[in-house]
Amino acid sequence: MEAIFHERQEGSLCAQHCLNNLLQGEYFSPVELSSIAQQLDExxxxxxxxxxxxxxEYRTFLQQPSVNMDDSGFFSIQVSVTCQTVRLISSCR
Structure with missing residues (x-):
């Protein structure tokens, strides 16, 4: 049996660790997750x-902080789903 990949929790990077553990490898970094979150914000x-x-509504929306990430290491479920979709598409090629 092959070794099971397990990325230990660091800080509040739950989404990163969850994705990498699910995918069994170091696929996503905080930088990549931040980039995806910024794309979703845009x-x-x-x-x-x-x-x-x-x-x-638009002016109020612009004044709000991102709901896709914050400085603590939080990433939204939308970021996690987008990462899984990106990974699935790239593995099908």
């Missing part, structure tokens, strides 16, 4: 802008 900004950039 997509959300674009979608919100479709309702009008002068709307109260």
């Amino acid at each position: 997509e959300e900004r674009m979608r919100m802008a479709e309702g009008g950039v002068s709307s109260e």
Whole structure:
């Protein structure tokens, strides 16, 4: 039997450790997760802008911090799902 990959928990990087343990390797780093979170933030900004950039909802949205990541190492479930999708697509090629 091959060895089971286990990445120990460090800080609040639960999403990174969960993904790497699930995928059985060092596939995602905090830098990569941050990049994906920023992409999701930009997509959300674009979608919100479709309702009008002068709307109260859009202005309020822009004032809020990211819901996809924070400085503690938190990453949203959307980041985790996107990572799994990216990994699945790349493994099918």
